[in-house]
Amino acid sequence: xxxxxxxxxxVTQQTRSLLNISVNIxxxxxxxxxxxxxxxxxxxLPVQPGVGMEENFLSLDDILxxxxxxxxxxxxxxxxxxxxxxxxxxKDITEGTKMELPLWLSKGLYEKKRRVLSVExxxxxxxxxxxxxxxxxxxxxxxxxxxxxxxxxxxMLHFDSPENPEIAQTxxxxxxxxxxxxxDSSQNAYNEDTSALVERLDCLEKALFTSGQSxxxxxxxxxxxxxxxxxxxxxxxxYRKRKINDLxx
Amino acid sequence: MDASEVEFLxxxxxxxxxxxxxxxxxxxxGGDLGPFNPxxxxxxxxxxxxxxxxxxxxxxxxxxWMDVEKLEEIRDLERKEDTFTPVPSPYYMELTKxxxxxxxxxxxxxxxxxxxxxxxxxxxxxKLRLSADSFISQLEAHAKLDNLTLMEINTIRTFLLDSxxxxxxxxxxxxxxxxxxxxxxx
Numbered sequence: 001x002x003x004x005x006x007x008x009x010x011v012t013q014q015t016r017s018l019l020n021i022s023v024n025i026x027x028x029x030x031x032x033x034x035x036x037x038x039x040x041x042x043x044x045l046p047v048q049p050g051v052g053m054e055e056n057f058l059s060l061d062d063i064l065x066x067x068x069x070x071x072x073x074x075x076x077x078x079x080x081x082x083x084x085x086x087x088x089x090x091k092d093i094t095e096g097t098k099m100e101l102p103l104w105l106s107k108g109l110y111e112k113k114r115r116v117l118s119v120e121x122x123x124x125x126x127x128x129x130x131x132x133x134x135x136x137x138x139x140x141x142x143x144x145x146x147x148x149x150x151x152x153x154x155x156m157l158h159f160d161s162p163e164n165p166e167i168a169q170t171x172x173x174x175x176x177x178x179x180x181x182x183x184d185s186s187q188n189a190y191n192e193d194t195s196a197l198v199e200r201l202d203c204l205e206k207a208l209f210t211s212g213q214s215x216x217x218x219x220x221x222x223x224x225x226x227x228x229x230x231x232x233x234x235x236x237x238x239y240r241k242r243k244i245n246d247l248x249x
Numbered sequence: 250m251d252a253s254e255v256e257f258l259x260x261x262x263x264x265x266x267x268x269x270x271x272x273x274x275x276x277x278x279g280g281d282l283g284p285f286n287p288x289x290x291x292x293x294x295x296x297x298x299x300x301x302x303x304x305x306x307x308x309x310x311x312x313x314w315m316d317v318e319k320l321e322e323i324r325d326l327e328r329k330e331d332t333f334t335p336v337p338s339p340y341y342m343e344l345t346k347x348x349x350x351x352x353x354x355x356x357x358x359x360x361x362x363x364x365x366x367x368x369x370x371x372x373x374x375x376k377l378r379l380s381a382d383s384f385i386s387q388l389e390a391h392a393k394l395d396n397l398t399l400m401e402i403n404t405i406r407t408f409l410l411d412s413x414x415x416x417x418x419x420x421x422x423x424x425x426x427x428x429x430x431x432x433x434x435x
Contacts, residue, residue, distance in 0.1 A: 150415070154422050168422040175419055179412060180382045186408065187378065204415055212408035219404045222252030223346065 061203055065148045065155070069100040070122060075115040103155055110159055119159040124149065127163070130170045137177035142202040149202045150175065178205065186212025190220055255400050259343035260296040265310040267291075268301065295344065299351050309352040314338060315345070317358050320365040327372045333396040342370055342400050370401075377401060381409055385416065 078093040085093055093099075101109075101117075109116045123129060124145045133140060142149045153171045157164050185197045186209045194213070198206050261279075272285040282293055290310060293301075301307040314320070314337030326334050338344060345366045353359040377397070384392050394402065 150419065154419065157422055165423070168419070172416070172419045172423065175416060176386050176388075179385045183378060183381065183408065183412075187405070208408060208411050208415065211411045215404050215407050218252050219400075222256065225350070228253060 061148070061151070065151045066104040067102050068148060068152050069102055070106050071098065071120045072101050072106050072117045073098050073120065074117050103152070107155070107158060112160060119156075119161075121156065121161065121163065121167075122152070125153055125156055125163075125167050125170075130166060133170050133174045133177075137174040138181055140174075141200045142178075142205070143200055147203045150204045182208060183212060185209070187216050189213070190216055250403050250406070252400070252403065255340075255403055256343050256347070258399065259340035259347070260294060260299075262295050262338065262340055262344060263292045264295050264298045264312060264344075264348070265290050265292055266298045266301065266307040267310060268307045270306050295347060299347060302352050302355075309348065309355045311348065311356045312338065312344070314341070315348070315356065315362055317361050317365065320362060320369070324365055324369050324372070327369055331376075333373060333376060335396050336369075336398060339398050340400070341366065341398065373397075373401060374404070377405060381405065385412065388420070 074093060074095055074097045077095045080091055081093050082088065082091045085097065085099060087099075088097075106117065106119055110119060146152070150171055153167060157168060161167075182201065182205050185194075189197055194209070198209055201209060267288055267290050268285040269287050270285060271287055272283055274281055274283040279294070282297065283291060285291060298307065298309055302309055314323075319337070323334070323337065345362065348356060349359050349363055356362065380392070
């Protein structure tokens with residue numbers, strides 16, 4: 001059912017830009033009518049930005065995050081959409097089918113009142129893995145598990161599940177538990193290969209690692225006296241004189 | 250903020266020099282300097298002192314704290330205490346680097362001073378990291394940065410601020426009433 005990666009990303013971006021336009025229209029409507037409930041006309045849900053550094057809808061991390069697949073179970077039948085489900089030959093997608101949908105689609109279809117589908121928790125947010133995270137968050141390879149562990153975890157809270165408070169608590173505790181190690185490695189690894197240090201980090205933690213490195217690097221280059229040296233811009237270095245013959249056909 | 254910007258701010262600190270030329274008082278926006286008389290000590294900003302020194306026009310008198318015994322005392326105190334101890338100058342790191350790089354012939358035991366200041370710096374940075382960690386793990390909301398210098402704050406600033414932002418977002422997930430993460434009822 002989920003579209004192929006390439007096409008899917010385009011769809012997400014289109015949905016996002018459509019959403020933006022509709023929000024603009026809403027703004028105008030609000031201005032002209034001055035009353036009226038804003039949410040009335042919005043019949044779908046924007047995929048809110050993840051927990052990343054940047055909060056805009058062009059953030060590549062957010063787009064990739066909205067592509068994470070979630071296991072779902074359909075609660076009503078989707079007539080004539082059977083061609084989307086490759087595993088069966090039926091014409092319709094019947095009620096109770098289990099499949100995987102990307103986050104943006106499951107979030108759009110999910111509604112509390114009209115039950116279209118129910119979303120199951122991916123296994124890393126379930127009880128068993130939560131125990132592991134609570135025991136020692138440092139041993140887990142979040143890149144293999146995620147790589148958007150925190151972002152997807154926060155997004156999972158949109159789907160009403162009785163375990164939500166525990167999930168949110170585990171996310172926070174995992175971040176705190178891994179903080180010290182991330183800070184120490186990012187502030188101490190000067191002039192060395194960092195790929196071994198970052199390979200087990202979540203995307204969010206990787207961004208933090210880079211900002212820690214930038215602080216360290218700028219201090220070290222100042223201390224060595226490199227900060228006061230003026231360097232030529234890459235534009236100047238790459239500039240080549242053009243021959244008139246190349247420009248004229 | 251860049252480390253060189255912090256250095257720029259540090260160059261406003263005054264230092265005593267002994268000029269070997271004479272010049273009347275000069276009037277600058279930042280204040281009046283001089284008059285300069287040969288072998289009469291006068292207070293000038295670091296940027297001017299370094300400029301004159303590079304042109305061999307003066308001798309720099311090192312600040313009172315830039316002394317092996319005093320620095321050893323500070324280092325030992327810094328290692329003993331759990332909190333940050335007051336530093337002799339808010340720009341101790343920058344001034345040490347500037348003065349030792351350009352006027353090491355005017356400062357006795359320059360190498361020892363360099364090592365001592367680096368020791369103090371390392372101890373303080375380790376403490377800073379420790380307190381940042383306990384700040385995060387105890388979910389505190391504010392901290393007092395007494396006795397920290399600008400350069401020290403500057404090295405950890407981006408990392409700490411970004412981490413706190415992330416943690417804020419993860420924490421706001423926990424509050425059931427927050428608008429983020431909750432569906433609006435249509």
